[in-house]
Amino acid sequence: MAFNYPNGRKFVPQPMKERKDPLKKFSYSNRGKTLEDDLNETNQYYLAHGIAVIHKKPTPVQIVDVHYPKRSAAVIKEAYFKQASTTDYNGVYKGKYIDFEAKETKNSSSFPLKNFHEHQVEHMKQIVQHDGIAFVIIRFSATDSIYLMSSEQLVLYWNRMKDGGRKSITLEEVKASSKKITLGFQPRIDYIKVVDLLIAENF
Amino acid sequence: MAFNYPNGRKFVPQPMKERKDPLKKFSYSNRGKTLEDDLNETNQYYLAHGIAVIHKKPTPVQIVDVHYPKRSAAVIKEAYFKQASTTDYNGVYKGKYIDFEAKETKNSSSFPLKNFHEHQVEHMKQIVQHDGIAFVIIRFSATDSIYLMSSEQLVLYWNRMKDGGRKSITLEEVKASSKKITLGFQPRIDYIKVVDLLIAENF
Numbered sequence: 001m002a003f004n005y006p007n008g009r010k011f012v013p014q015p016m017k018e019r020k021d022p023l024k025k026f027s028y029s030n031r032g033k034t035l036e037d038d039l040n041e042t043n044q045y046y047l048a049h050g051i052a053v054i055h056k057k058p059t060p061v062q063i064v065d066v067h068y069p070k071r072s073a074a075v076i077k078e079a080y081f082k083q084a085s086t087t088d089y090n091g092v093y094k095g096k097y098i099d100f101e102a103k104e105t106k107n108s109s110s111f112p113l114k115n116f117h118e119h120q121v122e123h124m125k126q127i128v129q130h131d132g133i134a135f136v137i138i139r140f141s142a143t144d145s146i147y148l149m150s151s152e153q154l155v156l157y158w159n160r161m162k163d164g165g166r167k168s169i170t171l172e173e174v175k176a177s178s179k180k181i182t183l184g185f186q187p188r189i190d191y192i193k194v195v196d197l198l199i200a201e202n203f
Numbered sequence: 204m205a206f207n208y209p210n211g212r213k214f215v216p217q218p219m220k221e222r223k224d225p226l227k228k229f230s231y232s233n234r235g236k237t238l239e240d241d242l243n244e245t246n247q248y249y250l251a252h253g254i255a256v257i258h259k260k261p262t263p264v265q266i267v268d269v270h271y272p273k274r275s276a277a278v279i280k281e282a283y284f285k286q287a288s289t290t291d292y293n294g295v296y297k298g299k300y301i302d303f304e305a306k307e308t309k310n311s312s313s314f315p316l317k318n319f320h321e322h323q324v325e326h327m328k329q330i331v332q333h334d335g336i337a338f339v340i341i342r343f344s345a346t347d348s349i350y351l352m353s354s355e356q357l358v359l360y361w362n363r364m365k366d367g368g369r370k371s372i373t374l375e376e377v378k379a380s381s382k383k384i385t386l387g388f389q390p391r392i393d394y395i396k397v398v399d400l401l402i403a404e405n406f
Contacts, residue, residue: 050332053330053333053335055288055289057260058260058262058285058287059261059266060261061261061264061282063262063264073283074283075281076264076279076281076282076284077280077281078278078279078280079278079279079282080276080277081276084261085258091293091300092300092330092333093333095299095300095333095334096300097295097298097299097301098300123256126250126256130255130256130296130297130298131295131297132256132295132298
């Protein structure tokens with residue numbers, strides 16, 4: 001069983017070397033919110049406005065020890081972060097199955113592929129095989145630029161890495177092979193507009 | 204924030220009064236496995252055979268305190284079970300979004316509606332509004348009988364309860380308004396066959 005180290009207040013599993021201070025809140029020009037916060041707000045907006053039903057999955061945790069105090073809630077006293085076997089977000093939009101992972105980097109010139117795991121890429125391939133829509137949302141936090149890349153496109157870069165090629169996607173490649181998402185007020189990250197383009201292209 | 208009490212080795216949140224011994228394993232005629240075990244095996248079978256990609260979501264946990272020992276995995280030292288805001292299982296089958304909740308009862312003559320939560324029923328309604336397929340799988344553990352009931356049908360019984368009617372679905376009603384799933388060896392609970400019938404009826 002592989003365990004990950006969490007990063008930041010939301011405890012999203014990340015490699016240890018990227019963790020500086022586990023309890024330090026992230027700070028972006030973007031109102032101090034993380035990509036996850038913005039996506040959760042966006043998904044709430046979609047839900048409230050009858051646009052789509054998309055939720056973030058809970059962080060997977062391996063529970064080892066639980067105490068049951070009398071007359072109060074059960075307390076988990078020992079547990080560990082587990083590596084997710086799927087992506088973080090999924091749901092339904094216009095009857096279609098939607099599945100995506102969201103990651104950000106402080107790197108400004110390329111997006112490191114280590115942000116994804118082999119089984120997540122495999123999961124996205126399976127989704128596409130079953131006619132679902134799978135993609136990644138990536139944010140360059142230095143410039144607050146957000147892109148949506150189809151899983152098919154991600155797999156090309158992933159395979160290049162596995163064939164011994166570079167371990168990241170350059171910013172130029174991201175720009176050429178993704179769709180940029182313009183930041184808005186409500187919803188904050190209106191990715192469904194880009195999903196509409198994907199549907200128009202593929203179906 | 205509402206917290207639930209866990210039930211059995213898998214720590215699936217359940218009302219306290221149903222919990223007898225939290226660490227006691229369930230024992231069924233069915234090889235000592237729970238409904239969740241059987242469904243996970245079934246989903247693995249579907250995945251391995253290219254039939255569907257359906258996963259159980261992780262149990263939602265509110266993390267309060269995490270320790271970071273040197274050179275070993277982060278340990279969660281305090282956390283609480285959260286009530287799920289959606290159903291437990293979702294995924295894709297033939298391009299369609301699939302969403303369901305699975306519950307079992309020791310009761311032999313009726314299925315108590317307290318096994319579901321208001322927000323889960325609301326979630327299933329939203330799924331149907333977006334042309335997804337939502338249902339519940341219910342098991343009467345005394346007889347090991349398993350039924351699949353569409354969320355539309357469940358909502359009828361739910362509304363009857365809210366209108367002051369009975370707080371459970373009688374076994375006769377379950378039989379009349381659900382499809383029985385015959386237990387098999389592999390896959391154990393072949394619910395996708397029933398989903399095919401739902402799709403044929405509704406689309």
